[in-house]
Amino acid sequence: MVYKALTIAGSDSGGGAGIQADLKTFQELGVFGMSALTAVTAQNTLGVQGVYPLSPEAVAKQIESVATDLGADAVKTGMLFSAEIIEAVAAKVKQFGWTCLVVDPVMIAKGGAPLLQEEAVNALKTYLLPLAMVVTPNIPEAEALTGLTIRTMEDRKEAAKRLHELGVKHVVIKGGHDDDGEETVDVLYDGSEFFYFTSKRIDTKHTHGTGCTFAAAITAELAKGKTVQEAVQTAKSFIQAAIEHTLGIGHGHGPTNHWAYREKAAR
Ligand SMILES: Nc1ncnc2c1ncn2[C@@H]1O[C@H](COP(=O)(O)OP(=O)(O)OP(=O)(O)O)[C@@H](O)[C@H]1O
Numbered sequence: 001m002v003y004k005a006l007t008i009a010g011s012d013s014g015g016g017a018g019i020q021a022d023l024k025t026f027q028e029l030g031v032f033g034m035s036a037l038t039a040v041t042a043q044n045t046l047g048v049q050g051v052y053p054l055s056p057e058a059v060a061k062q063i064e065s066v067a068t069d070l071g072a073d074a075v076k077t078g079m080l081f082s083a084e085i086i087e088a089v090a091a092k093v094k095q096f097g098w099t100c101l102v103v104d105p106v107m108i109a110k111g112g113a114p115l116l117q118e119e120a121v122n123a124l125k126t127y128l129l130p131l132a133m134v135v136t137p138n139i140p141e142a143e144a145l146t147g148l149t150i151r152t153m154e155d156r157k158e159a160a161k162r163l164h165e166l167g168v169k170h171v172v173i174k175g176g177h178d179d180d181g182e183e184t185v186d187v188l189y190d191g192s193e194f195f196y197f198t199s200k201r202i203d204t205k206h207t208h209g210t211g212c213t214f215a216a217a218i219t220a221e222l223a224k225g226k227t228v229q230e231a232v233q234t235a236k237s238f239i240q241a242a243i244e245h246t247l248g249i250g251h252g253h254g255p256t257n258h259w260a261y262r263e264k265a266a267r
């Protein structure tokens with residue numbers, strides 16, 4: 001059985017985030033990766049030097065090519081850039097009846113460059129989240145999507161409930177941006193219960209693409225038929241290994257190590 005996953009996202013020329021992180025993660029987890037590009041970014045570990053979006057038609061056509069021939073067991077979205085691209089993606093997800101959809105609501109790169117136009121946040125809420133199986137905001141993204149200020153775990157739980165009300169079945173609010181304490185905690189809400197995924201916080205500046213990699217690992221596991229809880233647990237272990245065994249490349253915020261999880265398992 002060959003499991004297949006499609007990522008609809010932007011290209012990171014530096015290879016640490018975006019489409020490149022997604023495809024590497026799919027491959028490492030034994031899933032055949034396919035892609036529909038939404039934008040090309042000129043980017044490295046120092047920042048984003050240019051953003052060149054594709055037309056909504058070009059995005060829709062790539063999705064169609066994949067869907068009408070290969071098919072996908074799970075689909076992930078990352079950088080979508082504009083409301084027009086979001087609408088085009090949502091229409092295709094509906095047309096092909098894809099229910100195993102992971103939405104990583106990418107808004108701003110680590111260095112501060114906008115990867116989603118401000119007015120597109122509403123389009124995400126209106127068109128895409130109601131179709132999603134899982135949404136994976138970091139804390140600032142959860143704030144932008146809900147209008148809440150998130151400081152405590154109770155705030156995060158409230159934000160998860162509000163996002164669930166938009167129609168998405170599972171909400172994971174990631175804790176990478178919560179600088180307090182020795183641990184990073186990701187919270188999963190399935191509409192009735194909360195589940196906590198905790199790991200040791202690693203003191204490093206090499207976290208470029210952690211969010212993309214984490215969501216891609218969830219997508220790969222869902223493609224294999226795992227439950228959302230199982231998929232989030234594997235994704236947490238995958239990203240922990242990738243951050244811990246840093247590659248130390250580039251002059252800024254370096255990428256994570258996408259082969260660390262496999263090497264750890266082989267030992
Ligand atoms: N320093 C760290 N140590 C351990 N785990 C971390 C660390 N930073 C982030 N993580 C984990 O990485 C995953 C991504 O979290 P984060 O909140 O950084 O997402 P993000 O901001 O969307 O990522 P990015 O925008 O860099 O792609 C989560 O599982 C989080 O717990």
Ligand SMILES: Cc1ncc(COP(=O)(O)O)c(N)n1
Binds near residue numbers: 009
């Ligand atoms: C094409 C693309 N997609 C997503 C991200 C987010 O990743 P990060 O916040 O680590 O820069 C990025 N930088 N580039």
